[in-house]
Amino acid sequence: MDFRGRDIISIRDLTREEISFILDRAEEMEKSPPGNVLRGKILACLFYEPSTRTRLSFEAAMKRLGGEVIGFTEAGVSSVAKGESLIDTVRTVEGYSDVIVIRHPREGAARLCAGIADIPVINAGDGSNQHPTQTLLDLYTIRREKNRLDVDVAILGDLKYGRTVHSLAYALGMFNARITLISPRGLEMPREVLSDIKKAGAEIQEVTSLEETLKGIDVLYVTRIQRERFPDMEEYEKVKGAYRLTADMLRDVREGMIILHPLPRVDEISPEVDSTKHARYFHQVKYGVPVRMALLKLILEG
Amino acid sequence: MTIDMKVKKIKNGTVIDHITAGQALNVLKILGITKEYPKTTVTVAMNVPSGKLGFKDIVKVEGRELEAEELDKISLIAPDATINIIRDYEVVEKKTVSLPEILEGVLECDNPNCITHFEAAKSQFIVEEKNPIKLRCVYCERSMDEEGVVKQF
Numbered sequence: 001m002d003f004r005g006r007d008i009i010s011i012r013d014l015t016r017e018e019i020s021f022i023l024d025r026a027e028e029m030e031k032s033p034p035g036n037v038l039r040g041k042i043l044a045c046l047f048y049e050p051s052t053r054t055r056l057s058f059e060a061a062m063k064r065l066g067g068e069v070i071g072f073t074e075a076g077v078s079s080v081a082k083g084e085s086l087i088d089t090v091r092t093v094e095g096y097s098d099v100i101v102i103r104h105p106r107e108g109a110a111r112l113c114a115g116i117a118d119i120p121v122i123n124a125g126d127g128s129n130q131h132p133t134q135t136l137l138d139l140y141t142i143r144r145e146k147n148r149l150d151v152d153v154a155i156l157g158d159l160k161y162g163r164t165v166h167s168l169a170y171a172l173g174m175f176n177a178r179i180t181l182i183s184p185r186g187l188e189m190p191r192e193v194l195s196d197i198k199k200a201g202a203e204i205q206e207v208t209s210l211e212e213t214l215k216g217i218d219v220l221y222v223t224r225i226q227r228e229r230f231p232d233m234e235e236y237e238k239v240k241g242a243y244r245l246t247a248d249m250l251r252d253v254r255e256g257m258i259i260l261h262p263l264p265r266v267d268e269i270s271p272e273v274d275s276t277k278h279a280r281y282f283h284q285v286k287y288g289v290p291v292r293m294a295l296l297k298l299i300l301e302g
Numbered sequence: 303m304t305i306d307m308k309v310k311k312i313k314n315g316t317v318i319d320h321i322t323a324g325q326a327l328n329v330l331k332i333l334g335i336t337k338e339y340p341k342t343t344v345t346v347a348m349n350v351p352s353g354k355l356g357f358k359d360i361v362k363v364e365g366r367e368l369e370a371e372e373l374d375k376i377s378l379i380a381p382d383a384t385i386n387i388i389r390d391y392e393v394v395e396k397k398t399v400s401l402p403e404i405l406e407g408v409l410e411c412d413n414p415n416c417i418t419h420f421e422a423a424k425s426q427f428i429v430e431e432k433n434p435i436k437l438r439c440v441y442c443e444r445s446m447d448e449e450g451v452v453k454q455f
């Protein structure tokens with residue numbers, strides 16, 4: 001499989017075989033890092049909104065392979081509106097670098113850059129659309145911890161606006177996972193996204209009770225429930241408790257059940273869960289580096 | 303034509319036949335035919351029995367031939383439509399509309415936060431389903447259905 005020069009914009013662009021291939025390479029990266037194979041290569045990080053975690057992870061990945069990083073982080077939409085056009089910036093930056101990683105508050109920004117730049121572009125989040133390296137690291141974490149991807153998985157939280165869960169559910173669908181969705185009323189997964197995921201191959205059901213679901217799953221993926229998403233505070237107070245995972249709730253779960261979260265968390269997972277054998281969200285963060293190392297090497301060197 | 307339309311034939315103009323039943327008024331919108339439209343005779347027939355489609359609509363426009371962009375738009379809501387160009391009461395040309403796999407520039411993405419509204423980029427949609435229409439923006443990946451399409455006419 002030849003990834004040289006390829007853009008990574010959306011999980012939809014990747015086949016099941018390609019995803020498996022990338023995850024295999026990530027595992028090799030983790031187990032036996034290849035050294036400075038990207039020496040002399042430059043990664044340009046164009047962050048039009050702050051995301052420290054993602055940026056540090058890309059920088060660490062590039063540096064572990066001996067490459068260099070340049071770039072900027074802007075404060076948000078206001079600075080985007082003031083500055084030069086994205087198209088002009090990309091044309092300039094591609095003269096300085098070998099690969100571009102972009103994060104932008106508007107949907108479609110990464111695809112637009114990929115169409116303009118002659119060098120490969122990696123999407124590190126375009127508004128509420130895609131964040132394919134997050135999805136790949138989520139998949140990597142599941143495969144690394146469970147040895148397979150056709151798992152029983154429950155996804156909990158804001159399923160309406162949470163972009164990570166849309167792409168993750170879509171990708172898990174490609175691997176025929178059985179997915180249970182749990183969300184407060186009003187934050188259900190949009191019908192449109194749901195039908196896409198079914199088409200991808202997932203067996204999917206929607207429930208409202210977390211406790212009943214917990215017993216029958218291999219993976220619990222928790223996302224933030226943001227207070228500001230709720231039209232009315234009373235509604236928020238009601239669901240807040242119902243979707244808070246505590247250590248008590250883990251008594252009857254499967255032995256090897258793992259809990260993931262893209263972080264940062266608000267209060268969906270209480271801190272005492274961190275010390276249980278099920279908590280894997282900090283491993284998940286760490287796994288982002290080998291996944292991004294694998295992608296950078298595949299794209300730049302093959 | 304084999305259909306018995308109880309209206310007189312047009313001398314010069316276009317007959318748009320095999321329009322998906324119920325879409326005739328949207329076709330008029332695409333053609334910009336409103337109250338203010340200069341004095342042109344327009345004949346609309348709706349829910350005409352049709353062997354091929356069950357029912358269909360027909361629009362006849364006197365004194366006008368259609369432009370390529372109008373044909374593209376018609377194909378979005380009436381993929382089976384046929385276009386007959388009439389000159390001196392005779393059909394001089396028959397065309398079918400055809401929906402491309404990728405639709406460029408004809409419509410705008412209805413996601414207000416899509417990058418195409420902020421940068422010099424032509425809109426681009428993948429035609430995922432033809433009847434009824436389902437488009438997906440190449441950039442923001444949001445899908446747009448018939449309602450979103452018709453709004454723009």
Ligand SMILES: [Zn+2]
Pocket residue numbers: 108411412413416417418439440441442443444
């Ligand atoms: Zn769009």
